[in-house]
Amino acid sequence: MTKTARAFTNIALIKYWGKKDQKLKLPYTNSLSLTLDRFYTDTSSEIIDSSKDIIYLNDMLLNEEQSKRIIKYLDSTRKKYNFSEHFKINSVNHVPTSAGFASSASGFAALAASIDQTMALNLDKSQLSILARRGSGSASRSIYGGFVEWIAGDNNNNSFAVPIDENPDIDLEILSAVINKKAKKISSTSGMEKSVETSPFYPNWVKLVSSETNEIKQAIKQKDIQKIGEIAEHNAMSMHALTLSAKPSFTYFEPETVEIIHLIQELRQKGILAYVTIDAGPNVKILGTHKSIEQIKSYLNNLSDVTTVVANIGHGIQYF
Amino acid sequence: MTKTARAFTNIALIKYWGKKDQKLKLPYTNSLSLTLDRFYTDTSSEIIDSSKDIIYLNDMLLNEEQSKRIIKYLDSTRKKYNFSEHFKINSVNHVPTSAGFASSASGFAALAASIDQTMALNLDKSQLSILARRGSGSASRSIYGGFVEWIAGDNNNNSFAVPIDENPDIDLEILSAVINKKAKKISSTSGMEKSVETSPFYPNWVKLVSSETNEIKQAIKQKDIQKIGEIAEHNAMSMHALTLSAKPSFTYFEPETVEIIHLIQELRQKGILAYVTIDAGPNVKILGTHKSIEQIKSYLNNLSDVTTVVANIGHGIQYF
Known part of the structure; x- marks a missing residue:
């Protein structure tokens, strides 16, 4: 079997x-x-x-x-x-x-x-x-x-x-805002290599990750979603700062990526709990609570070329 | 008088x-x-x-x-x-x-x-x-x-x-691609302050500028436009990496900024001499030769919400 x-x-x-x-x-x-x-x-x-x-x-x-x-x-x-x-x-x-x-x-x-x-x-x-x-x-x-x-x-x-x-036991959800457009692909493997080899900021990234890992573990222990979000957003943006400062400079951002970054900053100023994280591609993932993610979704659904999907916290390996 | x-x-x-x-x-x-x-x-x-x-x-x-x-x-x-x-x-x-x-x-x-x-x-x-x-x-x-x-x-x-x-005596022109849209303003004074005080990459920026200043002076002496462009583009993007890695992260980029960055990278791959530099705002300035700037202008004029204007090398203080 x-x-x-x-x-x-x-x-x-x-x-x-x-x-x-x-x-x-x-x-x-x-x-x-x-x-x-x-x-x-x-x-x-x-x-x-x-x-x-x-x-x-x-x-x-x-x-x-x-x-x-x-x-x-x-x-x-x-x-x-x-x-x-x-x-x-x-x-x-x-x-x-x-x-x-x-x-x-x-x-x-x-x-x-x-x-x-x-x-x-x-x-x-x-x-x-x-x-x-x-x-x-x-x-x-x-x-x-x-x-x-x-x-x-x-x-x-x-x-x-x-x-x-x-x-x-934390009210944390992730909304993935997917940009429905073919972006030119730089694989994460290649993007990492270029960042390590050519970004003058890479040595400081290594130090930054060390301190932010400690900080976010503290915030997780305290179930402080705002703090978790702040650290995650800063860490992600600093990773993308490495691609901008690589030689030659490159970015995973597409126009819609920047549009969503600005939108989330505006929503946060309106008091909606929302932080972004971005991987080696143009899509934006947004951290929030169940309530704030519902609000954010309704704003994002107004954007053309963007699809949203929401996820909750998941399990480890399972066997059937 | x-x-x-x-x-x-x-x-x-x-x-x-x-x-x-x-x-x-x-x-x-x-x-x-x-x-x-x-x-x-x-x-x-x-x-x-x-x-x-x-x-x-x-x-x-x-x-x-x-x-x-x-x-x-x-x-x-x-x-x-x-x-x-x-x-x-x-x-x-x-x-x-x-x-x-x-x-x-x-x-x-x-x-x-x-x-x-x-x-x-x-x-x-x-x-x-x-x-x-x-x-x-x-x-x-x-x-x-x-x-x-x-x-x-x-x-x-x-x-x-x-x-x-x-x-x-160098065939260098600057095209300014102006984005006709009101962007939220962060003054350069305020942007600098946030970068200095909160970006973990700022100390390395100081070192980077020192080496890139020497390199670009060498390239100017050699009238090497490609090298001048490469250094200028990397330096500008590294400055914008400081804003991304500030706490909280911010960016002067607007969607059209990223669109133009990608366009210029594509044109360069087609063999057109073009490099970008960006100041504390969404507009993109492009370095090229008289010939390449003419070509770039025709591509940029296809974008809505973008106005172009070309400048040449200018004089010091004059009196009338």
Whole structure:
């Protein structure tokens, strides 16, 4: 009987921006995220009598080129845990592109958990987080629910996520404002590399993340949403300051991104609790309370080319 | 007979962003600008038998509130140079708001030069630059034509501009893309203060300006427009990175600003020589050659809500 592992996506409140080891995916800094409910990946893996893996994504068979990254990941996992089995993997993403979240975090967390199950590796959660990290850095955090910190570490075995508060009793919602327009893509991997190598502000980013991680953990403990929002917004904008100050300068912002940033600042001046965070793309995610997010949604729905979707706090890995 | 002093506006290629002394207008860093031909202020001053100054701007009499800044400036000038005469000042701005340049640089440079003339103070150009600086920091640079460096200094007497190349033989034009929309205003004074006090990246900005000032002077010497553009664009974007990383974060960018930034990057990839620089507002200034600016203008004229105006390299202070 095939078991299925489910992992939820997460949104970084303290951003992961820069690898000190590309291959091992070791970050320069800790990062801190919130796992979201609504968006997840379900992955099952079945041992097959073959010398090749077969990969399905959303029930479609992937060709060699499309499955390359996953097969490379499975190869390194076989090597590390010293087994030779191959798999039929089926991964179903419930992270629609239209929701503005990357599926690599939930995808690699679910894949790692599925392999652990199928091969009965009996990994503890730290080991599982390490295994997920090797697929995609942010996947390390999707092992846990609620607020999660990824400890940067300095080698393969001490760079993993830890739970900060898996079931926070806090009235916090995330609205994703998705810009329905094809923007030119700079991958996060490439954007990080350029920032690390060319932004004169990168050394100060490393220090900033260290202090803001401590501050936001304090704010989470105090359930202080305003403080959480202030820190998250400043951290995200400082990450985008790194792209502006890279050589050559670049930005993930599109015109609508700036329009929404200004709108949220205006709403905040009207007393509506709202803070923005932005990842390596043009979409804007807004932190608020259940009540404020309802208000913000009605303002954003007036903008053309913008779709909104709301998420709540989500769980860690689940198995079916 | 009343004489008139004419000063031209200038655009900073290495930005002035942050004062270490608010009152004396001493900057944290050197800055470097290009004086522009088309935009200037003509100012005349006449000694009157009165204990109050009378100020006309564009032939309109200013009231007490409107003339406050200029009268305060005249008071401090009287004190410094130990005279008691009062003036009828007439200042005519040929820096239309629609051109997207501030008139304070040309305005205070022309006023300083006019007072120098009328009172026969016989100031040398360094002293004139210091006097202009006391009115508005960037006015210190409008004393000279062409490429001008403002040496930060550390007291009132050693913070003034020096000419780098007053008559550069270089095919360089500036296109100002003005966004015809009321943006919320954050004054440059306030924006600088917030950046200095709250951006974690400010200390590295100071170091960056020091190295980029040296690099751009080298590029000016070599008449290397591409290099001048690259440095100017990176410096401007790094200044805007300071506003993003301030607490709370803010930005002078409007949606159209980002649209033009992306457009210029695309045109550059098509082989058109074009670099952007942006001051404390939403308008974008584009550096190019006579030929490339013609091409860029035709692309920008397709955008609604954007007006373009082209300037060439301008002169230092003139008298009529």
